[in-house]
Amino acid sequence: MQIAIVGGSLAGLFAATLLAGDGHKIAIYERSLHGLEGRGAGLLGKRDTFAVLRAAGCEHVARVGVVARERIVFDRVESTVVSEMPPQMQIPWDYLYRTFRNRVSKSYVLGRRVDSVRQDGDQVVVVFDDGGVEMADLAIGADGIASVVRASVDGSRGTNTYAGYVGWRGLLPERSLPAAAAAKLLERFAYFRMPRSHVIGFLVPGPRGETEVGARRYNWVWYRPAPGPVERDTALTDSDGHVHPYSLPPGAVSDRSRAALTEDAERLLPRPFADAIKATDRPLVQGIFDYETENMVSGRIALAGDAAFVVRPHAGMGIAKAAGDAMSLRKHLLSKPAVEALQSYRNERAPLGAAIAASGRELGAQLS
Structure with missing residues (x-):
């Protein structure tokens, strides 16, 4: 399948790497002009983080x-x-980002700002801010807290x-x-x-x-x-x-x-x-900020990472959550037709995302 991934940070890179490894044609659209190195510092290794490293053949990152x-x-x-x-x-966040970006460098498009995503029959239409259009079989919104893909999934409720x-x-x-x-x-x-x-x-x-x-x-x-x-x-x-x-x-x-x-x-x-x-x-x-998706999936469009659930940093789970989303998408797309696979992905990941978000709010309660 042709899969459009909106957002080139770790949520998008994890999904892109695993899905490309399964033979899908991937295009990653990142709105920044120069990439995202320097945006992060360090992250705690969690179970799903180590699991996505193994699944991608990048275990060496866990030793740095x-x-x-x-x-x-x-x-x-x-x-x-x-x-x-x-x-x-x-x-190191930068090292993790650089490792996964290098795995999908030919599919990573910088300075490509997506304006909207919509479903049209059995395809997805990706519309860019310059008026350009690309077609895909699936779209994954991994475009973080400022997600534009949310509007296609959660409508007007997609506000942080x-x-x-x-x-x-x-x-x-x-x-x-x-x-x-x-x-x-x-x-x-x-x-x-x-x-x-x-x-x-x-x-x-x-x-x-x-x-x-x-x-x-x-x-x-x-x-x-x-x-x-x-x-x-x-x-x-x-x-x-x-x-x-x-x-x-x-x-x-x-x-x-x-x-x-x-x-x-x-x-x-x-x-x-x-x-x-x-x-x-x-x-x-x-x-x-806080955000919890109501739907996570709409037809052939899915949210992942912070586009789906914005988790306060005290939980230390943002990257692990993105890794879990990527592995779940891969698992269900390997075994089911596209629309059914995304519904199974939602059923598995939405409760976990909500629980992680609730934990972050609890840990940050004394700061609010």
Whole structure:
């Protein structure tokens, strides 16, 4: 079959790799001009993540990571509790993305912005913003939180709900950490909590998967309240005064906002975290949203990944959920006609997506 995949991040790449391996003709339409490297940091390996790596013949990715074996928890007076924890490995997002993109590079089309998708008899019509049209036997909407494919599946109900807070994120070379901060933070999972806010930090591999000491990166996330549309839009306003709907990429945060972030960190956070934030040249901001599909499938059109269920990051399950979606699509398309296969996919994955989304909301409840 000819399968159109809208969205070239990991949900789309997982599905594309598995389905291409089964002989389907794949076209992946990614709206960005330059690809998505640099958009992620590290991710926890979960069962479905490892399973999709095995299914795709990419097990080597699971051996590239940074392992934390200690947890450090700060309190308000900067005393700390250090404890052992089960080994926790962070797999590099960029390395995972690059590996899967390389597997389907000939089918990966950059700068191709899809405007709409509709079913026409036993085919799907993909319409692009330049007026171009492509036909396919199936379409998979893996186009994330800003999905345009949702409209073909959930209609006017396909709108995200803002959770009332944002995540400021930073990723910096470990050598950029001041020595005192490095002594506290490196090799550990670090955590500090305050009312309606918390900050975490951990090591991830370097941009090319480097795991040697000195070549890794430190990743921190500070969840902060921004209740209501005014505070949300203020947090998501870039250096040119443009309000972004969901996130600000690295380099878009204004000098004024970055200075305010640094000042707040000095005032509110333990010194090691404040130093890490001050040392970060290009922080980004991620608005936290919720979304649960009502239908997940409509005829020959299916949603996958964040296009179907936007899961708050506290659950650490976004990538694993995308991997599970891809493996389910593959399983059912191997054994059933297309429309029946997508219904079986929906029956299997929709309850799991809803449960993961509920877990994320529960974990983030004290932040809302």
